[in-house]
Amino acid sequence: xxxxxxxxxxxxxxxxxxxxxxxxxxxxxxxxxxxxxxxxxxxxxxxxxxxxxxxxxxxxxxxxxxxxxxxxxxxxxxxxxxxxxxxxxxxxxxxxxxxxxxxxxxxxxxxxxxxxxxxxxxxxxxxxxxxxxxxxxxxxxxxxxxxxxxxxxxxxxxxxxxxxxxxxxxxxxxxxxxxxxxxxxxxxxxxxxxxxxxxxxxxxxxxxxxxxxxxxxxxxxxxxxxxxxxxxxxxxxxxxxxxxxxxxxxxxxxxxxxxxxxxxxxxxxxxxx
Amino acid sequence: xxxxxxxxxxxxxxxxxxxxxxxxxxxxxxxxxxxxxxxxxxxxxxxxxxxxxxxxxxxxxxxxxxxxxxxxxxxxxxxxxxxxxxxxxxxxxxxxxxxxxxxxxxxxxxxxxxxxxxxxxxxxxxxxxxxxxxxxxxxxxxxxxxxxxxxxxxxxxxxxxxxxxxxxxxxxxxxxxxxxxxxxxxxxxxxxxxxxxxxxxxxxxxxxxxxxxxxxxxxxxxxxxxxxxxxxxxxxxxxxxxxxxxxxxxxxxxxxxxxxxxxxxxxxxxxxxxxxxxxxxxxxxxxxxxxxxx
Numbered sequence: 101x102x103x104x105x106x107x108x109x110x111x112x113x114x115x116x117x118x119x120x121x122x123x124x125x126x127x128x129x130x131x132x133x134x135x136x137x138x139x140x141x142x143x144x145x146x147x148x149x150x151x152x153x154x155x156x157x158x159x160x161x162x163x164x165x166x167x168x169x170x171x172x173x174x175x176x177x178x179x180x181x182x183x184x185x186x187x188x189x190x191x192x193x194x195x196x197x198x199x200x201x202x203x204x205x206x207x208x209x210x211x212x213x214x215x216x217x218x219x220x221x222x223x224x225x226x227x228x229x230x231x232x233x234x235x236x237x238x239x240x241x242x243x244x245x246x247x248x249x250x251x252x253x254x255x256x257x258x259x260x261x262x263x264x265x266x267x268x269x270x271x272x273x274x275x276x277x278x279x280x281x282x283x284x285x286x287x288x289x290x291x292x293x294x295x296x297x298x299x300x301x302x303x304x305x306x307x308x309x310x311x312x313x314x315x316x317x318x319x320x321x322x323x324x325x326x327x328x329x330x331x332x333x334x335x336x337x338x339x340x341x342x343x344x345x346x347x348x349x350x351x352x353x354x355x356x357x358x359x360x361x362x363x364x365x366x367x368x369x370x371x372x373x
Numbered sequence: 374x375x376x377x378x379x380x381x382x383x384x385x386x387x388x389x390x391x392x393x394x395x396x397x398x399x400x401x402x403x404x405x406x407x408x409x410x411x412x413x414x415x416x417x418x419x420x421x422x423x424x425x426x427x428x429x430x431x432x433x434x435x436x437x438x439x440x441x442x443x444x445x446x447x448x449x450x451x452x453x454x455x456x457x458x459x460x461x462x463x464x465x466x467x468x469x470x471x472x473x474x475x476x477x478x479x480x481x482x483x484x485x486x487x488x489x490x491x492x493x494x495x496x497x498x499x500x501x502x503x504x505x506x507x508x509x510x511x512x513x514x515x516x517x518x519x520x521x522x523x524x525x526x527x528x529x530x531x532x533x534x535x536x537x538x539x540x541x542x543x544x545x546x547x548x549x550x551x552x553x554x555x556x557x558x559x560x561x562x563x564x565x566x567x568x569x570x571x572x573x574x575x576x577x578x579x580x581x582x583x584x585x586x587x588x589x590x591x592x593x594x595x596x597x598x599x600x601x602x603x604x605x606x607x608x609x610x611x612x613x614x615x616x617x618x619x620x621x622x623x624x625x626x627x628x629x630x631x632x633x634x635x636x637x638x639x640x641x642x643x644x645x646x647x648x649x650x651x652x653x654x655x656x657x658x659x660x661x662x663x664x665x666x667x
Contacts, residue, residue, distance in 0.1 A: 108577070115475060118468075119471050119475035119476070122469065122471065122472035123487070125545065126491060127493065128509065129494070129497075129502055129509065129545065130497055133497055133501055136505075136508060147508050148514065187412035190411065191409055191412040191413070193408060194409045197405070198405035198408075200405045200406065206409060209416055209417075209421065210416075215650075215654065216606075216650075217603060217647065219607075219608065219623045220644070223640075224643070225419055226630065228426065244419070247416065250412045250415060250416060251416075309499075310500055311607075311608070311609070324498050327501065340501070343498065346497070347493075347496045351496065
């Protein structure tokens with residue numbers, strides 16, 4: 101074995117090692133969140149490991165303000181996902197399927213919210229709400245979250261359906277299907293995977309968002325805002341319990357969607373022959 | 374499969390009169406606008422218009438002098454903000470590029486699993502992820518204990534409150550945004566190009582520089598923006614992990630948005646944050662030559 105080959109091997113090992121460290125870096129805080137849901141902290145703050153306990157899992161709803169905030173977050177996420185998915189999908193389809201004059205402008209307006217710091221987006225929409233004297237709460241949160249989610253949905257749908265064969269629609273119409281039937285039996289199944297992906301992304305982004313939501317929330321608290329408000333009084337273990345439960349649910353959902361998608365792909369592959 | 378193969382009963386096309394040689398599209402020019410209208414209106418009213426009014430507000434009583442005032446009042450904070458964001462972005466490249474490269478080129482059948490691990494942090498809400506960093510870096514926690522043991526920190530020193538804590542958490546929080554676009558662009562590379570380079574006696578290092586790195590520039594560009602922009606506008610990491618010494622622009626906006634809402638200075642500060650970022654993006658795009666690679 102010559103020296104350049106062993107140098108090559110060493111390089112490969114270093115690369116793998118470094119990538120492994122990167123994964124560890126990404127994974128450790130998640131692990132910490134899970135592990136600390138089994139902690140019994142000595143004081144009010146769940147920051148230092150004290151001893152193992154199932155107390156928080158046995159009593160997850162001990163702090164009603166926290167569980168109420170979580171339910172509120174889920175409500176917001178559902179409404180935002182429905183509105184943003186519909187609006188964003190329509191825009192994404194229009195951008196891929198049609199040629200029209202204002203395409204460049206619309207594309208720029210769709211990208212712009214993604215290139216702006218949240219604090220600017222949140223602050224500017226807040227100036228609007230204040231100037232027309234709208235009190236902040238559920239509705240302003242939904243409006244603000246839909247505003248940035250539409251861009252994500254349109255971009256995701258656009259990327260997923262680019263290159264589709266839209267003549268299939270014309271073929272369906274030629275074969276006598278009504279427009280509605282064409283839409284439900286041809287268009288919708290074609291774009292469905294992209295739309296589902298976009299909807300899941302929107303749901304996750306809505307639950308995750310803090311800065312824009314916080315600036316426009318008034319007295320209504322989402323889960324992250326409630327944690328923010330509690331940061332100087334107590335950080336209970338229940339935060340970690342809810343986060344761990346949500347993580348498990350999300351992973352399960354993701355696995356289900358992937359499995360379903362593979363089954364669908366196999367079915368479609370069988371049909372085309 | 375016979376039921377699918379069987380010919381469907383033929384019906385006469387019903388929409389013949391709607392169509393001509395150019396198809397349906399030419400006649401119904403307004404359809405794309407109809408599809409765009411709801412979302413477009415939403416963005417116009419709740420994104421474009423507020424941005425204009427914020428710009429106008431920032432110029433009220435004082436005009437452009439509001440900006441010079443804000444700039445001189447907050448120069449330390451502004452410089453600190455962009456320094457933190459730049460270091461966090463660089464660190465994300467150093468950690469994220471090799472990770473994306475390994476997953477894309479050597480992931481094999483574990484590719485999707487590895488990608489899932491990269492996006493896993495998104496399934497825990499941002500604030501809780503940052504709190505996990507507080508646990509990790511807490512005095513008496515694992516990281517501080519380790520650094521005490523190997524003598525990097527003296528017994529009285531901690532990490533929380535320091536710029537290091539803030540930058541490390543910023544890097545962590547936006548790292549998946551760096552990895553994913555780089556992964557996508559490396560994944561798309563035609564590997565026959567590398568074989569060709571090897572056949573033409575290019576060294577692996579040279580082939581990497583001339584082919585892999587060049588073709589992954591669009592991903593690197595997107596990843597840099599997706600990391601740098603949220604990092605520059607953040608106030609959560611500095612508030613939860615930092616101290617008075619780590620105040621960023623976002624913290625100033627966050628601390629004042631309720632009370633001094635109508636003060637033009639605050640609008641000027643947030644507008645300036647946006648402007649500096651947009652200018653930076655333009656310069657960066659020019660440097661990488663995105664016109665050429667986009």
